[in-house]
Amino acid sequence: AQSVTQPDIHITVSEGASLELRCNYSYGATPYLFWYVQSPGQGLQLLLKYFSGDTLVQGIKGFEAEFKRSQSSFNLRKPSVHWSDAAEYFCAVGPQRGNNDMRFGAGTRLTVKP
Amino acid sequence: GAVVSQHPSWVICKSGTSVKIECRSLDFQATTMFWYRQFPKQSLMLMATSNEGSKATYEQGVEKDKFLINHASLTLSTLTVTSAHPEDSSFYICSARDHESPGYTFGSGTRLTVV
Numbered sequence: 001a002q003s004v005t006q007p008d009i010h011i012t013v014s015e016g017a018s019l020e021l022r023c024n025y026s027y028g029a030t031p032y033l034f035w036y037v038q039s040p041g042q043g044l045q046l047l048l049k050y051f052s053g054d055t056l057v058q059g060i061k062g063f064e065a066e067f068k069r070s071q072s073s074f075n076l077r078k079p080s081v082h083w084s085d086a087a088e089y090f091c092a093v094g095p096q097r098g099n100n101d102m103r104f105g106a107g108t109r110l111t112v113k114p
Numbered sequence: 115g116a117v118v119s120q121h122p123s124w125v126i127c128k129s130g131t132s133v134k135i136e137c138r139s140l141d142f143q144a145t146t147m148f149w150y151r152q153f154p155k156q157s158l159m160l161m162a163t164s165n166e167g168s169k170a171t172y173e174q175g176v177e178k179d180k181f182l183i184n185h186a187s188l189t190l191s192t193l194t195v196t197s198a199h200p201e202d203s204s205f206y207i208c209s210a211r212d213h214e215s216p217g218y219t220f221g222s223g224t225r226l227t228v229v
Contacts, residue, residue, distance in 0.1 A: 034218075043120070043207060043222035044158075090157060094218060101148045102209070102218055104158045 002027045004093050006105035013081050014113045021076040021108050023091030033074040034092040034102070035065055044090070050074060061085070086112045116142050116212040120221025127198055127228055135193045135224045137208030143188035144210035149181075152205040152223075164191040198228040
């Protein structure tokens with residue numbers, strides 16, 4: 001069965017510091033991988049996605065993620081965090097074909113210290 | 115890119131009444147849409163898969179008689195919370211898959227509060 005694990009429930013970083021949010025997945029085939037951000041009371045905004053090809057994916061707002069098949073990971077990174085990055089981040093996995101749904105990790109809440 | 119419009123963005127209703135939430139794919143056809151529920155500080159949990167022209171597929175533990183799903187066209191799916199109770203208060207989000215390109219697009223969500 002497909003599943004997504006985000007080991008860190010809550011992370012606090014200082015503004016300007018680098019950030020890495022971890023995501024591990026379990027999937028029977030090569031999945032689509034996604035990172036979404038959600039601000040309080042808001043919907044989901046897609047940060048980036050991986051389908052195939054280059055394993056280092058660039059997204060919006062200066063985020064990037066690297067797909068590592070050997071580690072079944074898709075960690076999200078940002079070299080310098082801004083206060084506006086404080087939000088909830090969700091990693092998700094979806095099928096490459098068919099109409100199956102996406103499955104989400106539990107989320108990581110990011111707090112940014114001034 | 116693909117856009118999914120969800121309406122209303124928030125709604126307050128009295129206990130015992132029904133509430134309908136709409137999910138529209140604006141610039142693509144979606145034969146399949148998904149409805150998620152999110153409790154405060156929790157992740158999104160799939161409630162049901164909405165299939166155009168056929169019955170929805172509900173996840174285990176989701177009451178199909180309480181959460182009525184209708185997917186009457188290729189661009190519209192609706193979720194009706196019937197006889198709502200305070201425990202139904204939650205954030206509901208829909209998503210759709212554009213088969214012309216990979217990926218899923220999410221609506222902006224609906225905050226339902228039952229008083």
